[in-house]
Amino acid sequence: MSERADDLRVDPDHDPRGLTRGPAVTFTFEGESVDAFTGESIAAALLARGVRTLRTTRIAGAPRGLLCGIGACYDCLVTIEGPERARAVRACVTPVTDGLVVREHDLDHRLAPGDGIVT
Amino acid sequence: MSAPDTPTTTGAAGGPARTEVPLAVLGAGPAGVAATIAAARAGVEVLLLDAAERPGGQYHRREPRAFVARRPGALHHGFAPWQRTLAELDGLVARGRVRLAPGVSVWAATSVEGGSALATDDPALGTVVARALVIATGAHERVVPFPGWDLPGVITVGGAQALLKGHGVRPGHAVVVAGAGPLLLPVAAALAASGTHLVAVADAGDPRRWLAGGVRGVPLGKIIEGAGHLARIARHGSLVRPRTAAIAARGDGRVEGVVLARVDTDWRAIAGTERTVGADALVTSHGFAPTIDVAIALGCTLTGGVVPHVRVDDDQASDVAGVHAAGEVTGIAGADVGELEGTVAGLAAARHLGAPVAEADIARARARRRRRDRFVATLAGVLEVPAGALTWAAPSTIVCRCEEVTRATVEAAIDERGARDLRSVKLTTRCGMGRCQGRMCAPAVAAILEGATGHAPTDAGELSRRPILTPVPLGRLHP
Numbered sequence: 001m002s003e004r005a006d007d008l009r010v011d012p013d014h015d016p017r018g019l020t021r022g023p024a025v026t027f028t029f030e031g032e033s034v035d036a037f038t039g040e041s042i043a044a045a046l047l048a049r050g051v052r053t054l055r056t057t058r059i060a061g062a063p064r065g066l067l068c069g070i071g072a073c074y075d076c077l078v079t080i081e082g083p084e085r086a087r088a089v090r091a092c093v094t095p096v097t098d099g100l101v102v103r104e105h106d107l108d109h110r111l112a113p114g115d116g117i118v119t
Numbered sequence: 120m121s122a123p124d125t126p127t128t129t130g131a132a133g134g135p136a137r138t139e140v141p142l143a144v145l146g147a148g149p150a151g152v153a154a155t156i157a158a159a160r161a162g163v164e165v166l167l168l169d170a171a172e173r174p175g176g177q178y179h180r181r182e183p184r185a186f187v188a189r190r191p192g193a194l195h196h197g198f199a200p201w202q203r204t205l206a207e208l209d210g211l212v213a214r215g216r217v218r219l220a221p222g223v224s225v226w227a228a229t230s231v232e233g234g235s236a237l238a239t240d241d242p243a244l245g246t247v248v249a250r251a252l253v254i255a256t257g258a259h260e261r262v263v264p265f266p267g268w269d270l271p272g273v274i275t276v277g278g279a280q281a282l283l284k285g286h287g288v289r290p291g292h293a294v295v296v297a298g299a300g301p302l303l304l305p306v307a308a309a310l311a312a313s314g315t316h317l318v319a320v321a322d323a324g325d326p327r328r329w330l331a332g333g334v335r336g337v338p339l340g341k342i343i344e345g346a347g348h349l350a351r352i353a354r355h356g357s358l359v360r361p362r363t364a365a366i367a368a369r370g371d372g373r374v375e376g377v378v379l380a381r382v383d384t385d386w387r388a389i390a391g392t393e394r395t396v397g398a399d400a401l402v403t404s405h406g407f408a409p410t411i412d413v414a415i416a417l418g419c420t421l422t423g424g425v426v427p428h429v430r431v432d433d434d435q436a437s438d439v440a441g442v443h444a445a446g447e448v449t450g451i452a453g454a455d456v457g458e459l460e461g462t463v464a465g466l467a468a469a470r471h472l473g474a475p476v477a478e479a480d481i482a483r484a485r486a487r488r489r490r491r492d493r494f495v496a497t498l499a500g501v502l503e504v505p506a507g508a509l510t511w512a513a514p515s516t517i518v519c520r521c522e523e524v525t526r527a528t529v530e531a532a533i534d535e536r537g538a539r540d541l542r543s544v545k546l547t548t549r550c551g552m553g554r555c556q557g558r559m560c561a562p563a564v565a566a567i568l569e570g571a572t573g574h575a576p577t578d579a580g581e582l583s584r585r586p587i588l589t590p591v592p593l594g595r596l597h598p
Contacts, residue, residue, distance in 0.1 A: 006292070008288050008289045008290070009287055009288055009289075010288070010289060010313045010314060011314060013314065014312070014314025015287070015313065015314075016190065016193035016194055016309075016312050016313065017182065017188040017189070017191060017193045017287075018188060018193075019182060019186050019187070019189075020187040020188075021185075021186050021287070022186055023185070037185070038185040039183025039184065039186050039286075040183070040286050041285075041286060043282075044282055044285070044286035044288045047282070047290070048288045052271035052272050053271045053372065053373065054271075057523055058523070060523055062269065062523070063270070063372045064269065065271030065272065066274055066278060066282075067273065067520075067559075068260060068275050068277065068278050068559070069275065069279070069280075069281035069285075070177060070259065070277060070281050071170065072259035072410070072555065072558050072559070073259070073555045073558065074554035074555045075520060075555075077554075087592075092278075093170075
């Protein structure tokens with residue numbers, strides 16, 4: 001349910017399916033706490049709260065967000081912190097979990113342009 | 120739940136798992152499920168692989184299992200028949216004829232002696248070796264590049280549908296829906312019914328083009344369905360503007376405005392008609408591109424020009440022995456036709472495996488599919504993107520999003536460096552070398568090549584040819 005006027009989740013008054021969302025979870029994006037619901041993708045939960053920029057591109061540093069929504073375009077990459085290492089995932093097909101630590105995808109930027117390594 | 124007698128062998132010394140099956144179906148959308156049911160009813164054991172959590176593909180995409188919908192059929196088409204289909208599938212699973220493998224991606228595919236080998240990212244399944252295969256991998260969307268299409272806030276029509284139907288989230292507070300294709304009106308209607316403020320709804324095409332194939336080509340049900348969408352959109356305060364396209368998105372780091380323009384029959388913007396509307400989201404796409412990467416990996420021949428699909432015969436058989444294909448991957452035709460093709464493919468695959476399939480049954484299934492030929496031809500005409508759409512992209516407009524390659528770079532490769540096909544454009548510009556593996560840029564690069572050379576590229580599908588189909592951690596390659 002949307003409790004804020006700017007929440008993009010479908011609200012009960014305009015919800016043809018009459019959804020009850022899954023249990024509430026909290027994750028972080030770029031250090032900020034984000035409330036979400038079990039079953040939502042990272043992209044959906046972020047977009048619901050107005051976060052559209054998920055990464056910046058390797059060469060131009062241009063902001064990118066969700067495009068295809070079905071896992072085909074790989075534009076919606078975000079970085080998830082894991083116990084051993086960070087990894088890149090597609091935000092639109094990755095479900096939120098409680099305590100997930102998410103950042104704008106930056107694994108490309110660990111390689112400087114022109115140093116000869118092709119990712 | 121796995122069928123108790125489906126053979127699964129783990130390699131020696133705890134090596135990677137290997138699952139041998141008579142028939143594997145790739146994709147649990149309308150076509151894949153129909154193929155699975157047809158083959159299972161003919162007595163064949165089927166493994167149904169799908170990347171999503173629940174069957175349905177895009178057309179029948181459901182809310183997450185963690186959600187509960189009081190009226191789950193709202194926003195859906197053909198919900199009741201699909202529920203009956205799923206019930207039949209569940210029955211076949213319970214009887215051990217079908218094994219479901221949701222949440223699984225195939226990262227490599229190759230023909231082997233007597234079948235196909237599919238490397239999966241499921242440690243329990245490992246490599247699936249199937250004597251017969253039905254590819255039902257569907258399609259993704261085609262977006263004609265335009266200035267600002269790479270801004271956050273630009274979402275495809277199917278992407279907006281996935282957000283809404285899959286997560287109950289709207290794409291923005293002030294949304295422009297603009298583009299072309301059969302998803303445009305249903306998604307605009309669903310967004311409107313879900314409380315989305317639609318600033319404008321624009322169709323680049325002319326609704327009358329549906330009639331080019333004769334009214335008999337289009338099932339009456341589809342015409343009534345279309346009228347229903349228009350009414351629903353109107354009820355929420357919008358009118359659909361025909362022959363109008365979004366030719367640019369503007370904003371500082373995100374969509375803040377959309378430039379709409381009237382277009383001619385060639386989709387060329389008519390000078391002086393450009394108007395900018397404020398918006399925080401642009402929902403746009405211009406048709407579909409079949410998802411052909413597995414088919415290419417297996418060596419299936421493609422057909423079709425700028426946007427190729429897998430070539431199949433009347434039995435939905437590709438030119439690779441034992442490999443059938445059905446649904447959008449064999450040409451964009453919609454869910455109903457996909458189901459008919461899936462049924463043919465399932466029966467044909469079963470017969471290929473030696474199951475007793477009555478010729479009358481497969482002949483009837485073929486005939487039902489052939490009766491839709493005129494509709495499919497009409498749809499193909501409607502989905503064609505005219506050459507004038509290529510004028511929307513400026514020289515600085517990104518064509519390959521993954522590798523950040525501009526139109527100017529692609530054209531320089533053609534004009535100055537002699538690139539004449541997809542492979543040479545790829546090698547000289549990096550188009551198609553990025554993570555999406557050419558899915559998003561292939562139609563645009565092919566269209567630019569067609570404009571320059573006068574014919575569709577001779578190496579259709581080349582941008583999607585990869586030994587590894589999706590990024591996979593090294594640990595999976597060598598556990």
